[in-house]
Amino acid sequence: MAILTNQVAAVPTAQELQRLMRIQVPVIVKLAERRINVNEVLKLAAGSIIEFPKASDDPMELMINNRTIGTGVAVKVGENFGIRISQIGDPRSIIEALGG
Numbered sequence: 001m002a003i004l005t006n007q008v009a010a011v012p013t014a015q016e017l018q019r020l021m022r023i024q025v026p027v028i029v030k031l032a033e034r035r036i037n038v039n040e041v042l043k044l045a046a047g048s049i050i051e052f053p054k055a056s057d058d059p060m061e062l063m064i065n066n067r068t069i070g071t072g073v074a075v076k077v078g079e080n081f082g083i084r085i086s087q088i089g090d091p092r093s094i095i096e097a098l099g100g
Helices: 014-021 038-042 091-097
Strands: 027-030 058-065 065-077 080-089
Touching: 058 080, 058 091, 065 091
Parallel strands: none
Antiparallel strands: 027 058, 058 065, 065 080
């Protein structure tokens, strides 16, 4: 017979929180999505173009662990591509996306 007890989760120390905050996670910016059949995939070659049913200035999804945590628009940062965040989820939803 198992005995159940009320266990209180330990509050992390400041040092533990600092260590957690240094963990790197992959960030995905989802431009668009589309389904194509395998026959079309096999025809893809260098120079092929896949058209997406989305305007070039539509918001993109900002994702962590394949979960959307915000949206934004594409920006040019020097010679690089970036995203200007226009909407971000609340901290609880972001933590849930991180797997917490």
